[in-house]
Amino acid sequence: xxxxxxxxxxxxxxxxxxxxxxxxxxxxxxxxGWVMVNLPMGALKFQLYAVHKSLGIxxxxxxxxxxxxxxxxxxxxxxxxxPRHERWLAHGAHxxxxxxxxxxxxxxxVINSAANFPLNVFGLVQIPNLTPExxxxxxxxxxxxxxxxxxxxxxxxxxxxxxLRHHFILRDDILRRMLPGRSPR
Amino acid sequence: MRSYPVLxxxxxxxxxxxxxxxxxxxxxxxxxxxxxxxxxxxxxEGHFADYSAQMRFSADDLANSGFDVRIDMTSVxxxxxxxxxxxxxxxxxHTEVFPEARYVTREIRRTDDGYEAVGDLTIRDNxxxxxxxxxxxxxxxxxxxxxxxxxxxxxxxVGQGEWQDPQVAGHDVEVIVDLTxxxxxx
Numbered sequence: 001x002x003x004x005x006x007x008x009x010x011x012x013x014x015x016x017x018x019x020x021x022x023x024x025x026x027x028x029x030x031x032x033g034w035v036m037v038n039l040p041m042g043a044l045k046f047q048l049y050a051v052h053k054s055l056g057i058x059x060x061x062x063x064x065x066x067x068x069x070x071x072x073x074x075x076x077x078x079x080x081x082x083p084r085h086e087r088w089l090a091h092g093a094h095x096x097x098x099x100x101x102x103x104x105x106x107x108x109x110v111i112n113s114a115a116n117f118p119l120n121v122f123g124l125v126q127i128p129n130l131t132p133e134x135x136x137x138x139x140x141x142x143x144x145x146x147x148x149x150x151x152x153x154x155x156x157x158x159x160x161x162x163x164l165r166h167h168f169i170l171r172d173d174i175l176r177r178m179l180p181g182r183s184p185r
Numbered sequence: 186m187r188s189y190p191v192l193x194x195x196x197x198x199x200x201x202x203x204x205x206x207x208x209x210x211x212x213x214x215x216x217x218x219x220x221x222x223x224x225x226x227x228x229x230e231g232h233f234a235d236y237s238a239q240m241r242f243s244a245d246d247l248a249n250s251g252f253d254v255r256i257d258m259t260s261v262x263x264x265x266x267x268x269x270x271x272x273x274x275x276x277x278x279h280t281e282v283f284p285e286a287r288y289v290t291r292e293i294r295r296t297d298d299g300y301e302a303v304g305d306l307t308i309r310d311n312x313x314x315x316x317x318x319x320x321x322x323x324x325x326x327x328x329x330x331x332x333x334x335x336x337x338x339x340x341x342x343v344g345q346g347e348w349q350d351p352q353v354a355g356h357d358v359e360v361i362v363d364l365t366x367x368x369x370x371x
Binding site: 041042043046047049050053115116117118119120123126133135 | 224225227352353
């Protein structure tokens, strides 16, 4: 039985669940976002927008929960043999990911708010808009949302590439400690 | 030839309800002709800024009470530029051809909670009977009318083609009438 909280050698079940749930959600939201903006005007486009927005707000709630959980838990340190610049790169990437996980849904929320569109999360609860109606603000938020998308793609490529490199080339337990199953040494 | 004006006057009088029920005038700053609808499952509100009505109402003379309401469809305001730009277009109100909606009552009835108006609502080129329940409270020469009714926008051809999808915009639209009226001397 895996423990819920983090230990000094691995991520606990709580952090793992949040990590993989959000990984799935982020990939889905990015895929939906890419497809929906390129669809012609129509019912399907609007359905995808509704799911994308609901998913975004859910991810925003999850990342806040995740930050609290991280703060309440010990963070398993990076292996000691890691070179300084890699250590710096990993920390930088993780910070960037947290910033992106917050700013991505927030900027989307602003786009929707500035259009004064209602936002009902998965048909369960309607949340209030953040800003007054403003076409200019909406355009700015759209630009930022798109720029953040490419930023996300870039940092995720590094994050996933790094994890795979550690697992398959360096053969350390960096990836394994974010995976359920047997405890690393 | 000489009898024509007289005839016209007689016809005019015959076309109007008998002059027993009181005539009322909408006090626009204190009145609202609004609606609630849904978009992608989320609720939003809107209203029509320009509308006018000929209204006669007396609680003790419902037979001669009645409303004739005209709504300027171009005056729709839902607080969202994107929505308000789309609504006058062809799939929605198509205001270029149908600038006005109209509600003309045929009967006003008393109910347990107040009254209900039985009338014909015309939006675009579709006319359907709509029964509007309402309350009417008089305080001196002022009256407050409150009523609401849910209509199916697709029956009136509002939101055609792809926009018929209820997930894009719900079919049910609640029309909300909240009027302050002044009694007018005949």
